Amino acid sequence: xxxxxxxxxxxxxxxxxxxxxxxxxxxxxxxxxxxxxxxxxxxxxxxxxxxxxxxxxxxxxxxxxxxxxxxxxxxxxxxxxxxxxxxxxxxxxxxxxxxxxxxxxxxxxxxxxxxxxxxxxxxxxxxxxxxxxxxxxxxxxxxxxxxxxxxxxxxxxxxxxxxxxxxxxxxxxxxxxxxxxxxxxxxxxxxxxxxxxxxxxxxxxxxxxxxxxxxxxxxxxxxxxxxxxxxxxxxxxxxxxxxxxxxxxxxxxxxxxxxxxxxxxxxxxxxxxxxxxxxxxxxxxxxxxxxxxxxxxxxxxxxxxxxxxxxxxxxxxxxxxxx
Amino acid sequence: xxxxxxxxxxxxxxxxxxxxxxxxxxxxxxxxxxxxxxxxxxxxxxxxxxxxxxxxxxxxxxxxxxxxxxxxxxxxxxxxxxxxxxxxxxxxxxxxxxxxxxxxxxxxxxxxxxxxxxxxxxxxxxxxxxxxxxxxxxxxxxxxxxxxxxxxxxxxxxxxxxxxxxxxxxxxxxxxxxxxxxxxxxxxxxxxxxxxxxxxxxxxxxxxxxxxxxxxxxxxxxxxxxxxxxxxxxxxxxxxxxxxxxxxxxxxxxxxxxxxxxxxxxxxxxxxxxxxxxxxxxxxxxxxxxxxxxxxxxxxxxxxxxxxxxxxxxxxxxxxxxxxxxxxxxxxxxxxxxxxxxxxxxxxxxxxxxxxxxxxxxxxxxxxxxxxxxxxxxxxxxxxxxxxxxxxxxxxxxxxxxxxxxxxxxxxxxxxxxxxxxxxxxxxxxxxxxxxxxxxxxxxxxxxxxxxxxxxxxxxxxxxxxxxxxxxxxxxxxxxxx
Numbered sequence: 001x002x003x004x005x006x007x008x009x010x011x012x013x014x015x016x017x018x019x020x021x022x023x024x025x026x027x028x029x030x031x032x033x034x035x036x037x038x039x040x041x042x043x044x045x046x047x048x049x050x051x052x053x054x055x056x057x058x059x060x061x062x063x064x065x066x067x068x069x070x071x072x073x074x075x076x077x078x079x080x081x082x083x084x085x086x087x088x089x090x091x092x093x094x095x096x097x098x099x100x101x102x103x104x105x106x107x108x109x110x111x112x113x114x115x116x117x118x119x120x121x122x123x124x125x126x127x128x129x130x131x132x133x134x135x136x137x138x139x140x141x142x143x144x145x146x147x148x149x150x151x152x153x154x155x156x157x158x159x160x161x162x163x164x165x166x167x168x169x170x171x172x173x174x175x176x177x178x179x180x181x182x183x184x185x186x187x188x189x190x191x192x193x194x195x196x197x198x199x200x201x202x203x204x205x206x207x208x209x210x211x212x213x214x215x216x217x218x219x220x221x222x223x224x225x226x227x228x229x230x231x232x233x234x235x236x237x238x239x240x241x242x243x244x245x246x247x248x249x250x251x252x253x254x255x256x257x258x259x260x261x262x263x264x265x266x267x268x269x270x271x272x273x274x275x276x277x278x279x280x281x282x283x284x285x286x287x288x289x290x291x292x293x294x295x296x297x298x299x300x301x302x303x304x305x306x307x308x309x310x311x312x313x314x315x316x317x318x319x320x321x322x323x
Numbered sequence: 324x325x326x327x328x329x330x331x332x333x334x335x336x337x338x339x340x341x342x343x344x345x346x347x348x349x350x351x352x353x354x355x356x357x358x359x360x361x362x363x364x365x366x367x368x369x370x371x372x373x374x375x376x377x378x379x380x381x382x383x384x385x386x387x388x389x390x391x392x393x394x395x396x397x398x399x400x401x402x403x404x405x406x407x408x409x410x411x412x413x414x415x416x417x418x419x420x421x422x423x424x425x426x427x428x429x430x431x432x433x434x435x436x437x438x439x440x441x442x443x444x445x446x447x448x449x450x451x452x453x454x455x456x457x458x459x460x461x462x463x464x465x466x467x468x469x470x471x472x473x474x475x476x477x478x479x480x481x482x483x484x485x486x487x488x489x490x491x492x493x494x495x496x497x498x499x500x501x502x503x504x505x506x507x508x509x510x511x512x513x514x515x516x517x518x519x520x521x522x523x524x525x526x527x528x529x530x531x532x533x534x535x536x537x538x539x540x541x542x543x544x545x546x547x548x549x550x551x552x553x554x555x556x557x558x559x560x561x562x563x564x565x566x567x568x569x570x571x572x573x574x575x576x577x578x579x580x581x582x583x584x585x586x587x588x589x590x591x592x593x594x595x596x597x598x599x600x601x602x603x604x605x606x607x608x609x610x611x612x613x614x615x616x617x618x619x620x621x622x623x624x625x626x627x628x629x630x631x632x633x634x635x636x637x638x639x640x641x642x643x644x645x646x647x648x649x650x651x652x653x654x655x656x657x658x659x660x661x662x663x664x665x666x667x668x669x670x671x672x673x674x675x676x677x678x679x680x681x682x683x684x685x686x687x688x689x690x691x692x693x694x695x696x697x698x699x700x701x702x703x704x705x706x707x708x709x710x711x712x713x714x715x716x717x718x719x720x721x722x723x724x725x726x727x728x729x730x731x732x733x734x735x736x737x738x739x740x741x742x743x744x745x746x747x748x749x750x751x752x753x754x755x756x757x758x759x760x761x762x763x764x765x766x767x768x769x770x771x772x773x774x775x776x777x778x779x780x781x782x783x784x785x786x787x788x789x790x791x792x793x794x795x796x797x798x799x800x801x802x803x804x805x
Contacts (some may be wrong), residue, residue, distance in 0.1 A: 099568035
């Protein structure tokens with residue numbers, strides 16, 4: 001398999017996963033905010049922070065309200081992390097690997113892009129928006145299923161799964177980050193202490209953290225105690241069975257890497273990240289240091305991507321622009 | 324929108340389906356009767372079905388514009404074009420003959436140059452040709468073939484006779500649309516296929532693969548054939564991807580390839596892997612920054628070295644474009660006689676060369692009656708349509724011709740044939756041309772039919788998809804009734 005093709009399939013996997021994750025987040029936040037009293041500090045800005053595009057957002061919008069944030073994250077074509085942008089990148093990557101991925105998968109991805117593009121204008125009111133997001137999520141899952149059922153489980157498919165696992169792991173750490181950032185006493189870096197406004201709703205916020213990962217039901221089966229910060233963070237970071245838990249994603253990643261040639265550097269990095277995750281003392285971190293820990297974990301995840309790119313993707317030649 | 328052939332009037336032009344209002348040609352009777360039997364909703368529904376199929380199959384092309392590159396759905400008219408097998412046979416032989424002669428010419432130009440020494444073609448034309456590559460002198464590609472894939476543009480005059488408008492020997496495109504058009508028609512009018520003997524065209528991609536495999540420098544069982552594309556922003560990217568997929572070949576970009584010890588390799592996840600044949604879809608000048616444009620990022624450093632050493636085959640060969648020049652074009656009938664000692668089976672459109680003083684004078688005096696073309700542009704760019712141009716445009720062209728006469732030739736405006744397209748109010752005549760594709764390596768192959776391009780604007784002669792042209796499925800039908 002060509003290195004460039006591996007790279008494009010990888011990005012196709014990441015953007016598809018990002019599309020689904022972003023659609024989930026928007027759905028969950030729309031629901032959460034309906035339950036919170038007006039004026040609570042947990043607001044729409046949190047979503048922009050999760051996606052790591054606060055600066056971009058502030059350059060374009062004055063108000064951090066429902067309308068602007070939804071527009072920014074759903075239909076803003078100039079925001080590289082919006083759903084429509086993720087979809088258009090996913091489509092470009094699918095289009096450029098058409099000779100590799102199953103034809104129906106390309107047609108489905110193309111359809112999802114066209115469907116979203118044609119319907120996102122109508123999604124300003126909550127009702128139609130909810131429906132659109134549900135459709136996008138369902139469609140993403142359909143594509144994932146189609147790829148699993150129609151594509152040979154070869155190197156290309158491995159890259160797709162590696163990408164999905166990495167993107168999921170990254171998104172889960174971001175979500176924990178935001179939950180902690182909003183709720184933890186004394187940890188908000190240089191930002192005003194937020195406990196007073198948000199604490200009465202801590203339970204609800206942790207619940208929503210779970211919901212945004214579709215993890216609530218699995219968590220309840222796994223953790224018999226009521227929803228609390230310590231168990232939620234432990235579950236999302238360290239559970240080996242829940243598919244969106246960071247630990248699970250990394251284990252999956254590890255097993256996919258086993259099938260690729262020249263995998264030594266990437267496997268070494270995954271091992272290091274896994275032990276970093278394994279050794280985390282969550283109760284202690286919740287008392288202090290969780291945000292710094294998550295930052296470091298994200299650096300570790302980024303390092304996995306870097307090893308993968310160095311090993312299998314095209315070298316970045318100086319003076320040559322990547323398209 | 325119902326079709327009534329009695330109100331369909333092609334006027335003075337040769338219409339390929341309807342000879343005069345209400346009278347379909349013999350080969351088109353079943354089609355014409357069938358179309359006029361369809362209710363308005365039914366027609367509309369077929370049209371919509373075709374549009375949906377094209378969208379869902381992702382058949383698209385890219386248009387360059389100031390606002391960025393736009394990916395558009397392929398424009399397609401659902402009424403197929405019919406050419407009888409009898410008419411086609413001679414045309415097909417003529418196309419094959421032409422490509423054989425053109426390949427003799429290119430091989431001669433880069434080797435002995437007999438045709439120049441015998442003064443059949445003026446040596447000055449080659450010396451001044453923008454597509455002559457001195458780097459290729461002395462090269463002897465396998466089978467003596469330089470242009471392995473050729474797209475020849477044909478038009479039909481008021482009498483229905485085929486003429487060659489131009490030969491495209493560099494990187495002709497359109498064949499994937501020809502194949503996809505047939506697929507769409509099968510979805511839209513499956514019932515018509517029961518009533519006609521239509522020659523199948525699906526063979527093309529395996530013929531193309533065989534042609535490419537035949538020029539591999541190594542005697543391997545499975546030569547590694549790749550398609551080299553400039554990338555996703557190229558207007559023909561859809562086609563590059565399509566052909567790679569159908570041939571089971573890798574689709575590569577310049578960055579995927581590397582030359583080591585004068586051999587070409589591609590970068591894979593397992594490391595470097597040797598490449599034997601490159602079907603390149605990028606222009607000569609971008610192939611190798613070591614030899615041509617030094618700042619090209621599309622090509623591969625050292626590719627020409629590898630080719631000249633015979634370690635990799637390139638299709639079409641660099642320098643093949645020397646015969647794809649609208650001035651050289653006028654000498655093709657002479658080449659056929661010179662190299663093959665045969666009479667040309669296909670005629671050229673009569674042409675005037677501006678490099679000849681007398682002919683140039685005629686062109687300048689008759690700009691309002693002629694179509695003027697630059698020697699080396701494609702896609703309909705840089706042309707003057709004399710009869711439709713303003714005085715200012717004509718004056719501007721006269722200035723350009725005087726400044727560089729070698730670069731221009733002119734042809735009388737041929738009355739292109741028409742065929743019905745489905746418009747808002749039923750069937751309307753529109754001008755069409757035809758681009759068949761011809762392959763040559765050890766053997767030759769001509770597509771039955773080709774890509775029919777349609778000028779979708781009423782009265783217009785411009786068929787290029789980059790300028791609003793459409794397309795049709797093209798049927799070569801044998802006349803035995805079923």
